[in-house]
Amino acid sequence: MTTCTGEDCANPTNLYLCGQCTSDLQAWLDKVPELLDDLFTTMAKLDKTAPQRHEGGGGLSTGSAMPLRYGALELRQALGLWTHANAESLAKDQRAGNFLPELKQLIDNANSCIDNPPEIRVITTCTCGGKVVTENPKPEAGEADSGVCEDCENYYEQTEAMTQFRIHRATPENMQTRHALKWIRENANLSIKSTDVRNWAREGKLEPTNPNRSKREHPTYNIADILKIHYRHVGESRRATNF
Numbered sequence: 001m002t003t004c005t006g007e008d009c010a011n012p013t014n015l016y017l018c019g020q021c022t023s024d025l026q027a028w029l030d031k032v033p034e035l036l037d038d039l040f041t042t043m044a045k046l047d048k049t050a051p052q053r054h055e056g057g058g059g060l061s062t063g064s065a066m067p068l069r070y071g072a073l074e075l076r077q078a079l080g081l082w083t084h085a086n087a088e089s090l091a092k093d094q095r096a097g098n099f100l101p102e103l104k105q106l107i108d109n110a111n112s113c114i115d116n117p118p119e120i121r122v123i124t125t126c127t128c129g130g131k132v133v134t135e136n137p138k139p140e141a142g143e144a145d146s147g148v149c150e151d152c153e154n155y156y157e158q159t160e161a162m163t164q165f166r167i168h169r170a171t172p173e174n175m176q177t178r179h180a181l182k183w184i185r186e187n188a189n190l191s192i193k194s195t196d197v198r199n200w201a202r203e204g205k206l207e208p209t210n211p212n213r214s215k216r217e218h219p220t221y222n223i224a225d226i227l228k229i230h231y232r233h234v235g236e237s238r239r240a241t242n243f
């Protein structure tokens, strides 16, 4: 006889786990198959809510939304290792004392993934044209945001300030509304209404770059400013262009 290696247990046993710890472990193992099914459903939902893959990517192939559902997929693989496990056999393993805490942790993580599936945000556009996405919550102001390209799996890390700076440098300044919206349509593939621009300007959200213009002159704007307010209105997840 030796002592059970189960957590907080000192029962005598001939194996590494006592009878009580073995049946506890089995009870948790029995939860695994249903969790695998639920994780699968969560993955399917994530695929559906995921931003559509860039054209030419071959539609919804198995690999299409991989980075998006990676958390659920990873958990499913880790849990999958326990599906055919049997507590009585596991009790003969000298690491048996660690199995239950490990399994409980995985099950906890699986449950929270199922209850609160990660929200997918598009943080920028990859140089390949794919969307750079992440499951992580939006970082605090000034902290870096990071994500992975859906298509080529390139990793990106950036701060909001870096993004604004890049957009400012890459887009024209001082344009009349009509020209600005045309530029945005052609280069960013986004359609913004001129009435929206007029309303934003009236509400003070959008500053013209020629505040001292004469009555005959049209107001002019920086494209970057228009885009910034547009994204604020439609939600950051719609930031699906290079700008």
Ligand SMILES: [Zn+2]
Binding pocket: 004, 005, 006, 009, 010, 011, 017, 018, 019, 020, 021, 022
């Ligand atoms: Zn025990």
Ligand SMILES: [Zn+2]
Binding pocket: 126, 127, 128, 129, 130, 149, 150, 151, 152, 153, 154
């Ligand atoms: Zn890419």
